Amino acid sequence: DIAELRRLDVAHHLPAQADWAEIEKLGGSRIITHAEGCTIVDGDGHRILDGMAGLWCVNVGYGREELVEAAAAQMRELPFYNTFFKTATPPTVTLAAKIAQLTGGRLPHIFFNASGSEANDTVFRMVRHYWKLKGEPKRTVFISRWNAYHGSTVAGVSLGGMKAMHAQGDLPIPGVEHVRQPYFYGEGQGMTEEEFCDACVAAIEDKILEVGPENCAAFIGEPVQGAGGVIIPPKGYWPKVEAVVRKYGLLLVADEVICGFGRTGKMWGHETMGFTPDLMPMAKGLSSGYLPISATAVASHVVDVLKTGGDFVHGFTYSGHPVAAAVALKNIEIIEREGLVERTGSITGPHLAKALATLDDHPLVGETRSIGLLGAVEIVADKETRARFGGAEGTAGPMARDACIANGLMVRGIRDSLVMCPPLVIATEQIDEMVAIIRKSLDEVMPKLRA
Ligand code: PLP
Numbered sequence: 001d002i003a004e005l006r007r008l009d010v011a012h013h014l015p016a017q018a019d020w021a022e023i024e025k026l027g028g029s030r031i032i033t034h035a036e037g038c039t040i041v042d043g044d045g046h047r048i049l050d051g052m053a054g055l056w057c058v059n060v061g062y063g064r065e066e067l068v069e070a071a072a073a074q075m076r077e078l079p080f081y082n083t084f085f086k087t088a089t090p091p092t093v094t095l096a097a098k099i100a101q102l103t104g105g106r107l108p109h110i111f112f113n114a115s116g117s118e119a120n121d122t123v124f125r126m127v128r129h130y131w132k133l134k135g136e137p138k139r140t141v142f143i144s145r146w147n148a149y150h151g152s153t154v155a156g157v158s159l160g161g162m163k164a165m166h167a168q169g170d171l172p173i174p175g176v177e178h179v180r181q182p183y184f185y186g187e188g189q190g191m192t193e194e195e196f197c198d199a200c201v202a203a204i205e206d207k208i209l210e211v212g213p214e215n216c217a218a219f220i221g222e223p224v225q226g227a228g229g230v231i232i233p234p235k236g237y238w239p240k241v242e243a244v245v246r247k248y249g250l251l252l253v254a255d256e257v258i259c260g261f262g263r264t265g266k267m268w269g270h271e272t273m274g275f276t277p278d279l280m281p282m283a284k285g286l287s288s289g290y291l292p293i294s295a296t297a298v299a300s301h302v303v304d305v306l307k308t309g310g311d312f313v314h315g316f317t318y319s320g321h322p323v324a325a326a327v328a329l330k331n332i333e334i335i336e337r338e339g340l341v342e343r344t345g346s347i348t349g350p351h352l353a354k355a356l357a358t359l360d361d362h363p364l365v366g367e368t369r370s371i372g373l374l375g376a377v378e379i380v381a382d383k384e385t386r387a388r389f390g391g392a393e394g395t396a397g398p399m400a401r402d403a404c405i406a407n408g409l410m411v412r413g414i415r416d417s418l419v420m421c422p423p424l425v426i427a428t429e430q431i432d433e434m435v436a437i438i439r440k441s442l443d444e445v446m447p448k449l450r451a
Pocket of ligand 1: 284
């Protein structure tokens with residue numbers, strides 16, 4: 001029973017990225033028992049519209065029998081085999097070829113891992129190994145951005161730009177430098193979008209020159225920062241970043257863990273943003289979260305160099321897991337058959353943008369923004385000055401999030417914003433429902449925030 005599960009949760013379970021003392025005070029985690037389509041259901045029978053697609057991942061929605069069948073069939077045939085012994089399995093190889101095709105042939109070599117963090121660890125080691133083999137062993141430094149999220153492993157946290165994560169574990173490890181994020185609403189006051197864009201790009205060039213181009217290995221970024229607050233860069237940002245990165249010969253890494261598989265209205269975030277990476281970690285939408293699997297797609301000019309180095313002594317037990325690969329293949333088949341990428345680009349994405357814009361007149365809303373089915377609502381104390389509640393960032397988002405959840409919508413509160421990332425199968429009526437719940441929740445928290 002649910003009360004007993006909550007008791008066991010407090011006694012024995014340490015949930016991810018959580019304040020365990022707070023969960024203990026709440027009497028345990030909310031137990032999610034089942035889900036269908038875009039709706040999750042908890043142990044008390046509350047139905048909650050899932051505005052977060054689980055954790056930015058359940059792109060095809062819940063309850064897909066085809067994925068269940070694909071997993072069961074593969075488990076019967078071959079539940080596991082590794083890729084360490086000059087071995088591979090049919091779904092692993094077929095999935096690699098499928099992903100290569102989805103990159104338009106630009107990144108045709110696929111290394112499998114189980115999580116987005118691991119996909120970035122693979123990037124980290126591949127890139128440094130590449131430069132050694134190229135005869136430029138000093139090129140070790142990664143340039144990343146503040147508030148980037150690249151995972152929770154030591155390399156993932158280091159590449160990421162979350163100061164709270166750095167503080168726990170004395171990270172980043174040496175060889176990672178951070179520059180400002182392209183957060184126009186938060187940091188661009190008094191500038192045009194173009195001026196702000198150029199300042200952000202100049203910060204990257206300045207950092208490269210400070211470190212010394214001969215020491216720089218790669219620039220890494222999410223096409224649109226997700227966990228950093230759905231930071232949609234100003235127009236022209238990525239092509240300009242790409243030009244600077246190419247000028248100094250760094251490799252360019254697009255972390256597509258959230259943006260990949262249609263989230264921004266095209267298959268890849270880098271297509272939406274107009275640049276071409278050399279390496280590309282992906283996860284989440286690859287299997288719609290039904291099983292853990294991730295991949296690092298790599299360009300031929302990088303792999304050609306890596307092939308001169310003998311064994312690449314890197315890999316995981318679950319690299320290319322056949323059951324996860326079979327599920328990913330079926331998931332991609334669904335995405336293609338149902339036209340979910342095109343639907344996001346031309347129907348649901350524009351609908352979300354329009355629906356969010358109806359919140360612009362709300363006294364607490366400083367800005368709404370979205371791209372595809374990735375959106376944010378900025379909460380401010382003063383629309384004119386963009387002042388935050390309590391002076392510092394971070395009060396309003398979590399408070400509004402809790403109100404949304406109580407009102408039947410799962411969203412995330414990041415600093416002073418609400419962010420959302422619904423399944424790509426969401427109906428336009430459900431988008432309207434999401435926005436109505438956000439409005440109602442903002443109305444409810446307004447007196448508390450202003451008290
Ligand atoms: N990269 C990005 C852009 C992410 O958003 C995430 C997770 O949210 C990760 C990497 C890490 O993925 P995982 O949690 O599967 O390790």
